[in-house]
Amino acid sequence: MAAADIRLTYYKGVALILANRNLIEAERLLSVYLATAPRRSDLPSHADTYIWCGRLNERLGHIGRAVDHYRAALALDRDSKTAREALRALERATR
Numbered sequence: 001m002a003a004a005d006i007r008l009t010y011y012k013g014v015a016l017i018l019a020n021r022n023l024i025e026a027e028r029l030l031s032v033y034l035a036t037a038p039r040r041s042d043l044p045s046h047a048d049t050y051i052w053c054g055r056l057n058e059r060l061g062h063i064g065r066a067v068d069h070y071r072a073a074l075a076l077d078r079d080s081k082t083a084r085e086a087l088r089a090l091e092r093a094t095r
Contacts, residue, residue, distance in 0.1 A: 009033045010044045017056050027056055047077035054086055063090060 013029035016022050030053050037043055054069035067090055073083035 006033065006037045007043060010037070010049060014052055017052060017059070020059065023056055023060060027053070030056070045077065047073040047080055047083070050076065051080070051083050051086065054083070058086075058090070063094060066090060 009029050010033045013026045013033065016026035016029070030049055033044075034046060034049055034053075037046070037049075039046055050069045050073035054066040054073065057063070057066035057069060067087060070083045070087040070090070073080055074087070077083070
């Protein structure tokens, strides 16, 4: 993969979330990816990126923002089981 490949922005953001390190930088990287990456089948989907943003915001305790991200993922991919289940779990937890 070339150093300028936009996928690196996505993968670095996801890696930081998985490592639970530098979550603010992870949020920045995923935001850059969403703003600059075209929607193509050979790139990570924007719906998946919104799911990772939702997970990130859950870890940061920003539940409202996490819900917004999961809803954005479902708007792009209404069949996303991951986004639907995460949204349901948050809605149950906040009742």
